[in-house]
Amino acid sequence: MASSSSHNAHRWKYDVFVSFRGEDIRKTFIDHLFDDFRRKGIYAFRDDKKLKRGEEISSELYKAIEQSRFLIVMFSNDYASSTWCLRELVKILECKKRDHEYEVRVLFYNVTAEMVKNQSDSYKEAFMKHEALNRREVHKWKKALTSAVNLYSGWNLQSMSNGNEPKFIETISKEIFYKLTDGPLDVGENLVGLYSRADEMDLLQLVGSEKVHMIGICGIGGIGKTTIAKAVFNLLHKHFETYSFCEDVKGVEKRHGLVHLQKILLESLMNARNLKIRSVSHGIGMIKRRMSDKKVLVVLDDVDDYSQFEALVGSTSWFGPGSIIIVTGRDRQLLSVLGVEEVYEVELLKDDEALELFSLYAFRNKDPKEEFKDLANEVVNYVKGLPLALKVLGSFLFLKTVDEWRSELNKLRRYPHSKIQQVLRISYDALDFDQRNIFLDISCFFKGEKKDFVMKVLDGCDLFFATNIRVLIDKSLVSVSEDRLAMHDLIQEMGRQIVYEESEEPGKRSRLWFPTDVLTVLNKDKGTKSVKGLALDVSRLEVDIRSETFKNLNHLRLLHLYIGSWDNLRDASGKIHETKSGVETKVKATSKSLDLLSSELRLFCWPGYPFQHLPTTFYPDSLVVLDLSYSYIKEIWSGSQGGFMKLVSINLGHCHNLIKTPDFTKMPNLEELVLDGCESLLHVHHSVGTLTSLVVLNLRNCKNLVSPPNCTALTSLQILNISGCKKLDQFPKDLEKMKALVELHADRTDIKRFPDSILHLGNLQVLSLGQQEDMQTNSIIWPSFFTTKTHHLPSAALPSLSSLKNLRNINVSHCNITEASLDGIECLSMLQTLNLSGNYFTSLPSFSKLLHLETLGLVGCKNMEALPELPPNIQLIEAQDCISLKELPTKSTVYESSIQCFDFTNCSKVMQNQSVESLVTMLLPQGRIDPYKVVSLFLPGDKIPGWFSNQIMGDCITVELPAEWSYEKFKGVAICLVFAPRNRNGRKSSYGSIGYRFKNFDNTPIGVESPIPDSVFQYENIGIKSEQMFMCYQQSEPDWKKAKNFISVSFDVYGADCVVKSCGVRLVLEEQGGGGSRMIQWLPLPSPVEDDEPSLEDTI
Template identity: 50%
Template sequence: MALSSRQQAYDVFVSFRYEDISKTFMDHLFSDLKRKGIHAYGDNNQLTRGEESSFEAIEHSRVILVIFSHNYASSTLCLKELVKILECKKSENDKYEVWPIFYDVTPAVVRNQRGSYEEAIMIHEASNEKEVIKWKKALTSAGNLSGWDLQNTTNGYESKFIDIILKEIFNKLIDGPIPSGDSLVGLYARAEQMNLSQFAGSDKVHTIGICGIGGIGKTSVAKAIYNLMYKHFEACSFCEDVNDVVNRNGLVYLQTKLLDDILKDGDPLTDLKIPSVGEGVCIMKRRMKGKKIFIVLDDVDNQNQFEALAGNPDWFNPGSLIVVTSRDRQLLKANHVEHVYEIDPLNDDEARELFNKYAFKGEHPPDEFIECTNGILDYVNGHPLALKTIGSSLFNKTLHEWEREIDNLQHSSNALILIHQVLRVSYNGLDADQKNIFLDIACFFRGEKKDYVLKILDVCESSFSTNLRVLVDKSLISICGDRIQMHNLVQQMGRQIIREESEEPAKQSRLWSPTDVLDVLKNNKGTEFVKGLALDLSSSKVNIDGQSFKKLKNLRLLHIYNGALGSFRDTNGVKCRSELWKETNMSAASGKLEFLSNELQLLCWHGYPFQHLPSSFCPESLLVLDLSFSCIKQVWSRSKGFKTLTLLNLSHCHNLRKTPDFTETPNIKELILDGCENLVKVHPSIGTLKTLIILSLKNCKNLKILPNITKLESLENLNLFGCSKIKNLVKSHPLQLSSFIRKLHGPVASVLPSLSTLGSLRVLNVSHCNLSGASVRSLETLCSLEELDMSVNDFTSINANLSRLSRLSCLRLMGCKKLQFLPNLPSSILNLDAQRCISLQELPKLSTEYSGGNAVFDFKNCLKAVENRAVESLLTVFLPQGRIDIFEEVNIFLPGSSIPGWFGNQRDGDTITMELPPHWHYKKLKGLATCVVITPENTGNRSTYFEISCSVKNLHGDLVSDVCLLSTDDPNIESDQIWVWYKRSDPRWMKVDDRVMVSFKCVGINCKVKRCGVRLVVEDKAAVAIEDEQ
């Protein structure tokens, strides 16, 4: 696409009276236009405006805004501009968009020349009688045009009004020389985040990369950018679907097209002959230099294409812009693309709008279709191609046909076939190892932790990480926190690939459907083709025959689990999980299990119904063995073939009285024995596990002896929660302990000093361990410690120098009712839970050197701290003298009944409305701070949970921000408590106009919100202006 010789010089021309609104409304409008890369005439500079220049700009602008303010008609220049605007619109109606904006006057005032407009016309008639006739006619015509009235559109709120105008301008401008399709939903928000203004008028060559999964809208965004930006350049070219064009016609064809567009303004270069790709590169290097150009390369698939069409920024003149879309983020990074943007799925509102456009032709769905619509939206999860394809296929269909189509979404339908074809392009570009990892994730590991999947798939860490990055770069998966996630449609595409291996499930490589798995197991249909099998025991009643696994000789992944328990890696809530297992387990077994594949890498069988593993089982590749909730009595008598084992989970195995010998399992990294209530002995060989990182003995209530673990040099996480019967360790290693034991008492008293040699320990949990005595010492030597939980113990103080623990971020002391004093804490502490420390006399001195993050400090029901005025001293760390704004989020719970004066807006009750100063968006808002006083109510009911929620809404009811804090441990409030909450602002704050409503709610607890306060947190320089305006 070449640039025509008659392009518009400006995107927008604005006719307005400078003296009325230049420093308010127009200043903000021009700033936002510029930020979004929209070129407006004058840019609010009065010196550039004159009749001649204005008229020329009007002729060369695409969109024209006329801002009718109170004194607009008093300006002869404004009236002349209005006449010119309407003349141009009449002569070339299809070229001009003229939108009147009624700022502080009504359309009737303009149309009929009343009020200030009538007065202005009367004055003009004295000196310009002939012109006045034209002006009155123009005002009448403009008053009849479709536009916006500030008062009626947004009730006078300018920021929201400007946003509406900007979206309309954007949607009009992107309807340019490249057809952008019939849907503009979501394009404005996605182009907005790219800050296009930085590329217009630059003196550098810029490159933009747009990546994302197939069908997510990369091409649509690229077209919108092209139509918005092309007028800023001397020559342009849009090369759509590069990969397909190259496959059909070759790279030379595309090089020729590029040069045609750039050099001849669209006229074919009939005399240009490019003999080879290499020659084409040389020609492009020579010929591209003469102009400031704009090129879009859509769907670039490999390095050869990139090098042949836009190999190096040196090819191009300064000020040029190159945009490349690709499914492969790594391809963009490898070619040093300057700005790479990943296209996110549509949000809920955008997805609903797009789906309704195709399924109901833009109408609101009838009530009987809403449930089906919601189901489709949840499944599709904002994927534009799927929304359009499925929506179109359902248009004008009956409710019965809709329900049948939704059932087909889980298997196959015509709409899904098209979607899968688009998505499979990325899969086809993977190598064999990457395809296998992708299919394993699609069938078994979606939502699992990345490190856990690494353990199972038996690949070296560097190779796995590399392959995982490829899948991320191709948008086939995403890493959210530390978990692997995958879009519903991508997972379904992967599973469809498995189904295509054979019509018989028993001959497919991976089985996950309960129907298919039970058919294979019950009817003994297993074959050597099956390499992975997963079965959810909560989905149906299962009776597993011990002979069912004989034919599954190549099985490497066996995952039998109870989905009702959630993720099978979750070890929290021991008692609840154990009881839930009993309620939901529907499995049974018959016969004797004589065979399991020796190829197994993962053996996860929750509720394993046999007491032993098969005697013939020699798993030389087994990495993970998880027999939680099982009947196992003895895992192995002599370890044969378990040398590769890295994770052993025997949680809630109530028949287990002793652990196996670990001598022949030197590679174990995680040993989980939670809830083994009858476990009384841990084999001494545990002390030889040099690679052990996690040891969890949570709620092993009858465990009396813990062997010497001081030589576990890799141990990072030790959980002894609820191990209240462990005897001291003096007999095991008295020489080590003699210098450490002080005034500690109780069964676990000697555990802490004996752990002082574990320099790699990151997480230590000794809560509910009956620690008692005058003080706790010897913790400062644990130099790697990040989390320490000593909750529900009876010591009176901590004499260890915790400030030396520079990595300690989380300290839990909840329910230590005898604790009186806390030592100084390191600046790394972000989570301190000391609720119900009823004897605590002083709150700790917190650092003033925090660097950010999410902070939680909980001192609920620490009543003695109030008497010593410790509350005020802690709040000063964060409020006026502190720097609360460096945090993403802060939660502080304290006993007290007064809201600090720093919160300038306060009132009784649970809701407060705050008036914001005009144009507050431009005051560099950092976040919102709130404070509430919670008071107990004597209703006689004891609650089992505690929830406080805060919601921030604008006057239109749109949710701007919300937070919910939940505590499940003894939620009872004994006196008035203060909750201080700060949340950094996010893009949703732009929904707020000049007033915000903040409301609070207590749920599940016998208390109410007594008083609340709020404060905007802004940058220091803006704070004075905010306060002045308020």
């Protein structure tokens, strides 16, 4: 996407280091600046939190400077009086001089640049004192002050914002934020001829146009289309309101589908996360609505099918005036069909450019060595200016002698000049046996896969992956991007062509991946011992498997039958057909068993495996990965034959027939064991406790598991999941020995005693112990910190809750937690999500010190009378069915929070002592609202407040726009609806989410559609017992420019047996909202006249 990260990103521990005089500004400006950094996700070093003043500046503080990308020097009146600050400044300038990766900025806070540069006024006074005490350093300090002002751009409080500190802070943090997140894309190194080609396109001339332009970039593989597109993007992006670079469209669509591509595009353009797109057509509608008035820059890289274009940028009418859409691809004809107005065909490099690029790789210099000049020109003449071939050959010939060059060039002459793939193959021919096998496996099976996964599989083939992959990377045959293996299409095609050339008969080739070739071999028994690897998407093409299908494939190493798209397995109703035994794929078993599988398998991946047993002779002692998820298997291995020393991963998830697990002593190196959803499994073989390398043990939803797994020696275990094991009544023994445990999921079990040993798991980040209401029991025995106050006990009597200081997520729903249970919870300073739903406390301790807490679940806490003090970063509070709740946090506490949603459904007592107006004024936040987020509130109530000037009975309302309507004055829209259960039993009428849709006068969509998400804490038994009210506020967006005459709004309550009874809308204009920047400004407090609200029937 349109983001980049420096190749040195890993070196930075901090985003920002600020050098400032603490006594001068620490408690005013600097506090607000650091708060704004925090809100924007900018990690800034701050010495008053990180260091004690007595620590040695030369070691600790200097290290912090070296580890920060942005170095900000804040000059204030007393800055020069601090020797500490002056030494920081010297260090900062030294870092910048040594390495230009650092970004230095200076800030003038109530001082002028001249004062600092010339050391006048307070700076002069400070240096008079330094002359007496620090004479040796004074000259260096003065020079540093002058250099900082002369060399680096600065921010000046007075000149930039006329002394307005909030505006000044926003300018500073926004510039850093954009630098960190939306900087130009990385186009690599050795960019010979690149920007001249980008300039030839001259797209800057289109920036000021009101027309939407679609431009194509085409050319053969390896010519640099993607790199040129990135360069153009870097040149243009700053001229647009929003922008997105969609890389490898073809590959992403193949792996994840068009909906995923639409999601990537929209989230990038909207700077949003977790958008929900139901279908391609839904995604098209969202793109049209959200982008029709935005000036956007979109690059679609490597498009090879019309459907990709149609789903993402189908027409110029989808985007606002001045937008530019750039599409790259190999096929010029396809680009013409797509309707691009101009196709730029990338030309080969000129001879001098080609020689320079080749030399940069072959000699690490822009010019060839004298004795190699003629040979270098021969190479350039042969390659004909193809950039990728120049890089590959240059890397291949690097450090070779003249004689070796001549030999390799003679070899080159055997191939026709027109066959560029054969040029690339020269690097392949130079590989040894293992390197060739790795290269071909990646070409045929593993492009786009995670590097670590491939390393485990191919190391199991004794191919020494770590050593040999470096050779492939150095020769520019393979690259690694975001920890996944990448390979240029041209090189991949070369690798696959090598395999094609092995034989005209597919069954005699080493690797099979093309569907028709695989079907020929499997359906017609054409396989031979030559086949080493086979891959097929079993969700697309039907294949019949007989008992003898694999009998001739007795040297198979890699068998990868995979589900490329679950959508292909859905029936007409959209459901995936899953029997009691497993999922039905396109693979059909025509016999009751499989007679033979290769015992040389390293990768055995077959989801939906249609047989109940593996072949009796199948004991692959070199197997690395076994994935038979969603299959019909009952048991994988029995008896004492064989051993599986290389096996690292077993996935038998959702194998409903599985009744027995194997003896794990044969698998001492197993790292991952997934038995999720194995409903027939009663026990896990006790030998699982010997697996010292096991990292993941997933037994989720093994509903009939009656005994916990043996975890005696699981010292490497990081994730243990026994959630949903409803018959499990105790934890594994020796829990405290699992020191590496990061996630412990034990919710929805029959466990009634939770041991204190949990407190010894110091690395734990996720602890889920919640129950369901129908499983709740009063006999649960909790760890000490959940059952009793500890302040009256000896200090050593109980483990300290602070031992779990790394916890991020706690779920103790329906667990009989009482008031005293949470004493000391403020020790969990890293906590982000806390679910206390369904417990019996009447009040809670203050949560104000839980600075990272964002989500609080209190659903169904029927005895709770008051909410606790809230921390500043809380975003979501779900308190449905808290029927005793009366008191809310103080107004000042709520104002300081960043709340996005309060849900007080069924909390009738909340409304007894206060009006809707006072609640809204108290609860809705004061800060600016993200225009793509909705601030919402659920309350009991049966009447739309009178200050919603447009209201009506029913679920649809039409609002006439005022005569003076102007988008420029439109600040947002407030909506309200009352919904009620269809019946009154209070159980069946639960609700899932609220939806609303705006339509313009011509019935076309406008604004945001259904943005309210489902409940985070899902509880089926929380029902709507009476009328409830929902209200929210959404800031304006460009789509509203189309609004004319009148709009209509319709409402729904999704996933519920509820009905909308009435609804109201208020359009917020500038004169009503005072600028509209604060949430409560849309709420005019009702006057005495407004208190006498009209009936809905009388309201237009």
